[in-house]
Amino acid sequence: MYDFPRRRNRSLNLLLLLLLLSAVFFCSCMTGQYELTAEKILFVLRGMPLAPMDSVIFREVRVPRNLTACICGAALASAGFLYQELFRNPLASPDLLGVSGGASLGAVCAILFGTGGIAEKQFFSFTGGLTVVFLSVLLSSAIGGNRYFNLVISGVILSALANSAIMALKYLADPTSELAAIDYWLMGSYSLAGWNDLRICAPVILICLTILFLLRYRIKVLTLGPEEAQTLGIPVRSTKRICILCSTLLVTASICVSGIVSWIGLIVPHLARTVFGSDFEHNLAETALLGAILTLAADTCARNLTSSELPISILTTAFGAVCLTVFLISVRRTANN
Known part of the structure; x- marks a missing residue:
């Protein structure tokens, strides 16, 4: 009985977040270079658009783009939250295992050596992210010792190598066309997101989020330490592997659609804990x-x-930097008091 108020508060939090997400989604559908009023959207939903362009903009441009942004944002934030909890590192982010670096390298290769098409960039970035994580696992096994600590170190090493390769490819790129495309992709954008992109990323993200949600009790026990988890009968190694794999798939599925969206995976988990x-x-x-x-x-x-549309990482990076500064100041003041 004593848990009821807490459960009620948690349910209320989820309800408020869903209402806020719905409000932001609806406002986002209305705003843009082509204005859609609430009345126009209602007519489109009823199948009687006031103008043919209203239906095209709403159904084929803004709805799939907003859904893609929502699901990718949820994926990045969840992955960052899992990384921070599993590795007990408050500064852990989706870059931790070199996922972002590998995905970026794959997309750059698609732009330079392929046709540069959307599907091709998605395939190469997805493959690049998974390849770097696989190499991180192999390198951590070769080093020996604390495998999960070595996994982080291996991710940092391979991420640096991937970024070095990206800089070399940018140096070789045609500055009038290819270099601009590479830089724009690396700054992240949902400008080209459509239903096809949603079909690519949504199944992977939803499956991984479902698995992590079902394993949330095991993961909670893991955060207490491996000894406590083993005492309570939790299979530590297999659970960590599943969590790392799912978190990695969340990041790669998001990046292959939008490019690099910075700081969401680092800052959002701290905001959630604070609120x-x-x-x-x-x-x-x-x-x-x-x-x-x-x-x-x-x-x-x-x-x-x-x-003209801005790359999204310009805004998320600025927001993340401000939030991190506020967090550090508040932690310092709390410690001093």
Whole structure:
């Protein structure tokens, strides 16, 4: 009986986040270079658009783009949350195992050596991210010792190598066409996101999020330490492997659609803990929803602040830097008091 108020508060938090996400989604559908009023959207939903362009913009441009931004934001935030909890590192992010670097390298190779098409960039970035993580696992096994600590070190090493390769390829790229395409992709954007992109990333992300949600109790026990988890009968090694694999797939599925969206995986988990408390079993869902809201809000601002669309990482990086500064100041003041 004593758990009822807490459960009620958690349910209320989820409801408020869902309402906020719905409000941001609806506002995002209305705003843009082509204005859609609430009345126009209602007529489109009823199958009687006031103008043919209203239906095209709403159904084929803004709805798939907003859904893609939401699901990718939820994926990045959830992956960052899992990395921070599993590796007990508050600064862990989706870059931890070199996922972002490998995915970026794959996309750059597609731009330089392929046709540069959307499907090709998605395939190469997805393959590149998974390849780097696989190499990180092999390198951590070869080093020996604490395997999960070595996994982080291996990810840092391979991420540096991937970034070095990207710089070399940028040096070789044609500055009038290819270099601009590479730089724009590396800064992240949902400008080309459509239903096909959603079909590519959504199944992977939803499956991984479902698995992580079902394993949330085991993961919560793992955060107490491997000895405690083994005492309680949790298969530590297999659970960690599943969590790392799912988190990696979340990141690669998101990056292959939008490019690099910075800081969402690092900052959103801290925001969730600050606002909702440090209850792992519930924070996973709250972090995912908060990631969806912030990514969608950033994407909406990116396409409305100026006459030409901004890369989304410009906004998410600035927001993340401000949030991190506030967190550090608040932690220092709490410690001093």
